[in-house]
Structure formats: C-alpha cells, structure tokens
Amino acid sequence: MSHKKDQALIFELSKPGRVGYSLSALDVPETPIEELIDSEYIRDEEPELPEVSELQIMRHYTALSKRNHGVDSGFYPLGSCTMKYNPKINEDVARIPGFAHTHPYQDENTVQGAMEMLYDLQTSLEEITGMDEVTLQPAAGAHGEWTGLMMIRAYHEKNGDQHRTKVIVPDSAHGTNPASATVAGFDSVTVKSDENGLVDLEDLKRVVGDDTAALMLTNPNTLGLFEEHILDMARIIHEAGGKLYYDGANMNAIMGRTRPGDMGFDVVHLNLHKTFTGPHGGGGPGSGPVGVKKDLIPFLPKPILAKTEDGYVFDYDRPDSIGRVKPFYGNFGINVRAYTYIQTMGREGLKKVSDYAVLNANYMMRKLAPHFVLPYEQHCKHEFVISGKRQKKLGVRTLDMAKRLLDFGYHPPTIYFPLNVEECMMIEPTETESKETLDEFIDAMIQIAKEAEESPEVVQQAPHNTVIKRMDETTAARKPILRYEKQ
Amino acid sequence: MKFRYLPMTEQDEKEMLAEIGIDSIDELFGDIPENVRFKGDLNITEAIPENDLFKKMSQLAAKNVNTKDYTSFLGAGVYDHYIPSIVNHVISRSEFYTAYTPYQPEISQGELQAIFEFQTMICELTGMEVANSSMYDGQTALAEAAFLSAAHTRKKKVVVSKSVHPEALSVLHTYAKGPNLEVVEVEAANGTTDLEALKAAVDSDTACVIVQYPNFFGQIEPLKDIEEIVHQEKAMFVVSSNPLSLGALKPPGKFGADIVIGDAQPFGIPAAFGGPHCGYFATTKKLMRKVPGRLIGQTTDEEGQRGFVLTLQAREQHIRRDKATSNICSNQALNALAASVAMTALGKKGIKEIAVQNLQKAHYAKKKLEENGVEIHFNGAFFNELVIKVSKPVREVNKALLEKGFVGGYDLRQYYPDLDQHMLIAITEQRTKEEIDTFVKELGGVQ
Numbered sequence A: 001m002s003h004k005k006d007q008a009l010i011f012e013l014s015k016p017g018r019v020g021y022s023l024s025a026l027d028v029p030e031t032p033i034e035e036l037i038d039s040e041y042i043r044d045e046e047p048e049l050p051e052v053s054e055l056q057i058m059r060h061y062t063a064l065s066k067r068n069h070g071v072d073s074g075f076y077p078l079g080s081c082t083m084k085y086n087p088k089i090n091e092d093v094a095r096i097p098g099f100a101h102t103h104p105y106q107d108e109n110t111v112q113g114a115m116e117m118l119y120d121l122q123t124s125l126e127e128i129t130g131m132d133e134v135t136l137q138p139a140a141g142a143h144g145e146w147t148g149l150m151m152i153r154a155y156h157e158k159n160g161d162q163h164r165t166k167v168i169v170p171d172s173a174h175g176t177n178p179a180s181a182t183v184a185g186f187d188s189v190t191v192k193s194d195e196n197g198l199v200d201l202e203d204l205k206r207v208v209g210d211d212t213a214a215l216m217l218t219n220p221n222t223l224g225l226f227e228e229h230i231l232d233m234a235r236i237i238h239e240a241g242g243k244l245y246y247d248g249a250n251m252n253a254i255m256g257r258t259r260p261g262d263m264g265f266d267v268v269h270l271n272l273h274k275t276f277t278g279p280h281g282g283g284g285p286g287s288g289p290v291g292v293k294k295d296l297i298p299f300l301p302k303p304i305l306a307k308t309e310d311g312y313v314f315d316y317d318r319p320d321s322i323g324r325v326k327p328f329y330g331n332f333g334i335n336v337r338a339y340t341y342i343q344t345m346g347r348e349g350l351k352k353v354s355d356y357a358v359l360n361a362n363y364m365m366r367k368l369a370p371h372f373v374l375p376y377e378q379h380c381k382h383e384f385v386i387s388g389k390r391q392k393k394l395g396v397r398t399l400d401m402a403k404r405l406l407d408f409g410y411h412p413p414t415i416y417f418p419l420n421v422e423e424c425m426m427i428e429p430t431e432t433e434s435k436e437t438l439d440e441f442i443d444a445m446i447q448i449a450k451e452a453e454e455s456p457e458v459v460q461q462a463p464h465n466t467v468i469k470r471m472d473e474t475t476a477a478r479k480p481i482l483r484y485e486k487q
Numbered sequence B: 001m002k003f004r005y006l007p008m009t010e011q012d013e014k015e016m017l018a019e020i021g022i023d024s025i026d027e028l029f030g031d032i033p034e035n036v037r038f039k040g041d042l043n044i045t046e047a048i049p050e051n052d053l054f055k056k057m058s059q060l061a062a063k064n065v066n067t068k069d070y071t072s073f074l075g076a077g078v079y080d081h082y083i084p085s086i087v088n089h090v091i092s093r094s095e096f097y098t099a100y101t102p103y104q105p106e107i108s109q110g111e112l113q114a115i116f117e118f119q120t121m122i123c124e125l126t127g128m129e130v131a132n133s134s135m136y137d138g139q140t141a142l143a144e145a146a147f148l149s150a151a152h153t154r155k156k157k158v159v160v161s162k163s164v165h166p167e168a169l170s171v172l173h174t175y176a177k178g179p180n181l182e183v184v185e186v187e188a189a190n191g192t193t194d195l196e197a198l199k200a201a202v203d204s205d206t207a208c209v210i211v212q213y214p215n216f217f218g219q220i221e222p223l224k225d226i227e228e229i230v231h232q233e234k235a236m237f238v239v240s241s242n243p244l245s246l247g248a249l250k251p252p253g254k255f256g257a258d259i260v261i262g263d264a265q266p267f268g269i270p271a272a273f274g275g276p277h278c279g280y281f282a283t284t285k286k287l288m289r290k291v292p293g294r295l296i297g298q299t300t301d302e303e304g305q306r307g308f309v310l311t312l313q314a315r316e317q318h319i320r321r322d323k324a325t326s327n328i329c330s331n332q333a334l335n336a337l338a339a340s341v342a343m344t345a346l347g348k349k350g351i352k353e354i355a356v357q358n359l360q361k362a363h364y365a366k367k368k369l370e371e372n373g374v375e376i377h378f379n380g381a382f383f384n385e386l387v388i389k390v391s392k393p394v395r396e397v398n399k400a401l402l403e404k405g406f407v408g409g410y411d412l413r414q415y416y417p418d419l420d421q422h423m424l425i426a427i428t429e430q431r432t433k434e435e436i437d438t439f440v441k442e443l444g445g446v447q
Helices: A054-066 A088-094 A112-129 A141-158 A176-183 A201-207 A230-239 A294-299 A332-371 A389-393 A398-407 A435-454 A456-460 A473-478 B010-020 B025-029 B050-062 B085-091 B109-126 B138-153 B166-176 B195-201 B223-232 B243-247 B285-290 B317-323 B333-371 B394-403 B433-446
Strands: A133-135 A166-170 A187-191 A212-217 A243-248 A267-270 A290-292 A304-308 A311-315 A384-387 A424-427 B157-161 B182-186 B206-213 B236-241 B259-263 B279-283 B295-300 B306-311 B385-389 B422-426
Touching (some): A054 B085, A054 B109, A054 B333, A112 A133, A112 A304, A112 A311, A112 A332, A141 A212, A141 A243, A141 A267, A141 A294, A176 A187, A176 B317, A290 A294, A332 A435, A332 B010, A332 B025, A332 B050, A398 A424, A435 B010, A473 B295, A473 B306, B085 B333, B109 B243, B109 B279, B109 B306, B138 B206, B138 B236, B138 B285, B157 B166, B166 B182, B182 B195, B195 B223, B223 B236, B333 B385, B333 B433, B394 B433
Parallel strands (some): A166 A212, A243 A267, B157 B182, B206 B236, B236 B259
Antiparallel strands (some): A267 A290, A384 A424
16 A cells, blocks of 8 residues: 555646547537527536546546555455455456447347346346346345335235334344335334344244234344254244345355255345455445245336247336336346356356355354454354454454554454444455465454553554554544535 | 365365364354255356356357447437546556445545545536435436435425436336335426426425436426426425536536436446446535435544545444435445546536537537428427437337447337337437438438
8 A cells, every 4th residue: 555645636636728538529510509508507617627637647546546455455354245356357248348338228139148148147046046036126235125125015015914014123134124124114123133143033923923024134144143043933924924035145155055045035135246246346336136936026126027939028017016126227237247257156166155255254263263252152154253342351442453454454354243242343254265365364363362462552553554544533424524625 | 176266275175174173164054954955056057267258258248239339329318428548447446346335444545535526526517515425326316315305304295307217207106105205297398397287286295396407308407497486385406417418507506406316327437238327416515414325524534634434424224224214335336436537537628528519419410300301309408319200110210220330219109108209319429420410311211
C-alpha cells in the first residue's frame, strides 16, 4: 500500500480547459437548442464535473486502487462473505461482445446464445441445490430473500392463509433476514440458539404456529455449524403449514455433500458473487438466484425462461407470478461469470471446493483454539467463530485485534457478528488459500494474542502501518459530509 | 484431477487432518444426517480446461447478435453510448473488483473515496443535495423511492405516470405488495403525463408522484407543472431520470424534486443483456437519514487526516434488522466506479457535448424520417428517443432491418396495446449521419 497520506479528490485536480474524452464532431446539421426545447427545460448551470486529462484520471484511480485491499492483494477471511479467488477467465468471458454488447430487447432469435447460457446455468443450480426450478432474476442475496419471501406470501394467500404473517428467524441470523421479512410485509419472530450454537428445537416449537409463514435458515449457520436437527426443524415447520427458506450465503460449505432441497427446504437463494466467484466488486454487483420446489413454481417472478422446440423463449403468461422483481433478466454479466466458474470446476471440482473450504476452516480453528475462547467445540463447516473474551479482560477488544491484523496486511474477519457470541470474530478462509497463507495468518493471530498480554497498547493503538488511522465515525454520522463542495 | 484454483496438496491435507485429529475429510461432514447426505455425483458438467472453455463460451456468445457488429437504434432504457477505454482499465484493477463492501476504512480508502466522488457527481447532475452509493438498477430504485416516500409521509398511495418505463411500473407493482401500497397509474396524453388526470389522482392521501424525465417515449415531461400539482397536496415529487440527458436538460432538482432516481448505465456500462447496470438514488438533506443503501461520508482519522467511511449505518438492515425500511446490502459498487470514471472522463464539457449530440442527432433523424413519410407519433419536445409508426408488425420490420445490419427499435405493443405497429427508436451520439440516413432509407424499404 501507498504511504502517501492524502489522495486529492478528482475535483481538486480539475483545471478549466482540460479534457479526458474525445467525441467525433457533430456530423448532422445543428439546430439551435432553443428551437428544440423550451428554454425553461434547458440546463443553464454546468454541472461541476472534473476537468482532467486521461493520464490524470488513470493516475488518480491507480492511486486509489493502491489504497484498497482486495482478494488479489492478500488474505481476506471475512466470515460469511466467501472471499475466494476471482478467476480471470470469468472476466474475459463476460467481456466477449456477444455477451457484453447484447441488448435485452433484441428479438429472442438474436440472443439464443445468451438464453442458452442462462438456461444451462439454471439447470446446474437446480442440481446443485436440489430444487425444482430456479430464477436468475434477483440482483443480490437480499433481493433473492425478498423474492423468495414474496413467493411464500403469494403461496399462502393463494391457499387462503392470509393469517400467516410471521417469519421465524434465528438469533444468529444476519440482519438482512428480518429486514427482508419486513419489506415483504411480514413480522419477524426470533428463535433462540441452544448451548451448542444450533436452533433450540424447544424454542422453535414454542414460536411456531398457525400464523407461521416461514422459517429462514442458513445451514451451516452463521456460526459455521451444521444444523444437524434440520429434518426435525423441517417437520415442525411443515406440520405447522409453514415453508422453509434457505439462505444460501453459506453454500460454499456443502456442495456435493448435501443439498437444501433434500434437507426439506422449499425456497433457496444463492449468492453467485460468493460461492460461484462473481467478484464482490467492492460491494456489488452480485446475483441472487432463487430456487423453489414444485408447489411454488407458479409464483416465480416473470418472465420464466423456457426451452421449446423452436428454441429458448421468455414466458410472461404466468397468472400466479409475484410479478417482475427486476428489469430485464437479472444481472446477466455476473451469471456469465458463475456459469464459467461452474464449468471450470465441474462436478468433481465443486465438491472439492466445499471439502477444502471446510478442511481449511477446521484446521485454523484447531490451531487458534488454545489462544482464544472457542465457544463451540464441534467441527465447523467452512467458517468458525472465536471469541475475544479472554483478551477483553486484558483491555484489548476484538475491534483492536481486527485493526492490528491490518498491520500484517490482512483483511480482518467479520467482527461482532453473529450477535449471540461476545467479542465475536467470524473467520472464513475459503478453499483457494494455501496452507502457507493459513499458517502465516495463524502466526499473526497468535502474536496478537501474545501482544494483548504483554504489550496491549500495541494492539489498542493499531493500525500502525495503514495510510490512515482509525476514523472518527461519530462525527461522520453527526455532521455528515456526503459530497464534495467547491470551496 | 488437479484444479488451478485449489492449492491443497496431498501432503497439506495429511498434515491438516492430523492437526485436527481425524483421518478423513468425510468426518468433518459427519454431522449431516445420513439420509440427507448427497451420494454419487452431481449431474453437472465435467470440468472443462481453460482453452476449451474460452472457445466454448466464445461460440455461445457468437450465437448472439451484438451491437458492435450491428448498428443499433434500440434504447428503451438501455443505451449504446461512448465508453472511454479508460473505464475498463480502471475497473479491471483487481484491488477494486476483488474487494467487498468497505467495512474496514483503513484499507478501503480507494473504494470509499471513489464512491464519495460518484455521490458528488450524481448530485451535480441531478441537482440534488445527497446521493447514495448506488442501487441495483433504475427500476428497483424507483420502487425504493416509493417506499421512502410512503415511510416519510406515512401515506399509502403512490401515483405513477404510465409514461415511466413499463418494467419500472411492473417492478413497482411487485414491491408495493410488501407494505400494501396502493399504486395508481395516470395515463399519458400525447406522450406525456396527462396533467388533468394527474390532478384528479393526487389527493391528501398521496405519498408521492413518480414521473420519468425524459420519459419512456423520449418526451420531456413538464416537470414545472407537475411539481405544482404534487406539492399542493404535500406529496413527494419523485423523478426518474437518464443522467446523461441532464448534460443538456435542466436537472429535476431545479424543479423541486424530492427524490431523483435512475440508472447510470449510459455512463461507461455496457448493455450486457440487461445487467448489471447501476441504479442511483438522490434526494434532499432533509431525507438523508432515510435513504436506502450505503452512504459514504468524509471524516478525519485520529491524526486529523481526511478520509472516508461508510456512514449513517443506523439506517441499514444489518443494524435495524426488522425495523429497516429497505433490505438492500450489496449494490452495484463496481458499476458505480465505471460510471464515475466515465463521468470523470467526459467532465464538465463532455457531459454537455455528448448530451447535445444526442439531442441534435435524434432531431436530425426525426427530420429525415418525416421527409421520408414516416409518421412520428408524438409531437412534443424530446431528447434522444422517438416513437414511429410502421406499416407492419415491428417484429417483421426488425427482422428485415437485421438483414441490413441494423438492430431496430423497441416493439411498444407488449406494454401498450394501442401502440401496435409502433416502435421506439433511440439515436445516440454513436450513430453517424450516414448510419441514420441508411437506417431511414432501409426502414422505407421494408414498409
């Protein structure tokens, strides 16, 4: 990373008269703009966009990129985010003109290749998840959650079950689950975890009822633990007339080992930007396909992609559909990348992905266990949590340890989540990291644990080597500055 | 079989299993109940080597007509514009595209600052005070604008003009079911929102009025008149806008818009069969603490150094959980970066030049079409799109045009039964005079 402290804003580099573009001269006769548009609708103040040359732009963004940590920069064990390697062939394929420069409103006969790709991807995801039909329309995981819940709502309403207004969510769930439930018009009910970190079946029996619309579950859950009573949970929910929703954020743990469809889930969303290597992009674009079992197929969003004797078609004639959730056909460019990845790995490779993701996580967990508090003893799946409780007693918080990791060139784990583990650190190494990388990270963590005992101020004052120090987030929120203003 | 993304060696595996104290990886999956373990092989493809796969994907792509090989007059919300080469070079820097949401500001200043600049540029173009870090697309951003309006005004009625993008209307109807909003559509008259019908639809129960500028038919909505109707009833004024047009058109912020949303796809983002594009969401300071999605703010570090952070996170789903009014997390960050680079490259002069070129070329095309006897359906002021009448089903016209090397216009029949045999064509700065002349000539030939 650069050691230069401040990088000027692009607006501060601007100087009147410089340009960073070139357009052909207007080659049609020009009509005075006032003759084309009512003068009240003509822009009279120029927008303050920067005036910079092309090299200035490139240097600016190159400097910014150096102030940013990605998977290609170094280890990124951010729990529940599956920060694995982003294959370069995916990027090349997505940029082939026949994919990048096709318009969604072209005649279907002129985009059969794109539709074939989407259809094959759907079929592959159906197989991997054990579901009957998949839609590729949702733009991201949260969008998939909402789409799935809207389908569950439509299903209950179709059956005259308008009173099913509650969605059950474990206390370890990501905040998006209850937020999606609210946006879909449900109320959320929390179910507790037991001492083993799994959903408390007795509590589940207590909260379930004839007002239950669905249970949303991540399996393995956000503690990285497999909900081994999944079949009992499915029975409890189904007997009550509810549906079981699978949050696919942690799909990277189980490919080829078990399938949500076989566990009893009725609706599944996947995050193609996690398990299936669509890059995370600094926070999107993602893709959040949703798979359903047969009885929910009529409610899938419009249009449905179908294969007919005359080729692939988009079917809009879906009377029970929840409607459109996204313009066009989803984040196609991310779907192209995921499809490329699935073919690179194939059936054997995808199983190995999950096997090694889980092996890496368990290895790290056992190596770190003596130095931190390990709240759950059993084998984990692709991620695990440790608690910084012991270090907290020494005055070193989990936040401090996370900041100290920055000095070692690592992105820290997810911290203070899930909410049911004190001083939580959630670590997900992924399968694409080598043992050497894991060992180096483990050593850094052990050193930090040692520093917490011997020289806590080193950790408390971290980071020491980054381009900026800890930020004043309170002032940022109290007196927000959300844009540049010319002085 | 070996995989190039999997560095595990047999020796590594042995050492790691020994450290864990087990004999095989299978034991790590022992907690999966026996009867739900997947046995056998997934029925998906075998792994395909890199070269073969690239060839296969190229062949698949070659089955599609692309707008680099063909000359496109298709728009309808997704446009063929100049993409400076520098855009792809910047977004290909993997420090950007292999990072995630910038939760750790100390090592994410690049992304944070780039998006802070994006927010600023969106504010400048739309004439608004605050913009967020992006939404999935313009259509879902429109639905989120309706949500914000309903939450802010505590009213349930959303009035929307039928001249907004038809898929935005469809998406809005789907979203509205969640919080049980009532969506009232207002007809268009001669291509723009019918003001009398709008007056009749807006009342004291109205949360917001949504119009598009330029609208789906390319026409310039009378925002000044609409604003009066909307604010008279204290409803929120929501305008969906193509940001590139705002290089030439007076921005919605100047007409008193409360929320401006749209898609930044015209800035450096390829059509990509409909996505990913880049929704934007801009509003007033008053509504700042209710904006959906992520916001980047400027602050200082412990040593007084300027820097940027994710801010006002108390609005967001991961803090508010079931009290959140939006569930959006991942947005379109990398595409917001692409749009930023394109807006930066165009700059203050280029944004105007490109917008004016669209305007001029579209008006030239209109003149040529009229000279050749083609009926232009609406006669109001427009930006870069027009509705023309053809004498055969649009699908047939487009098929004939394709043989001449053109991707023709959008068939309006699907969403507007009364506009059967009408197509919406877009004329961007990319179209040369010669292409326009030939298109007009060929169109005459297939009539």
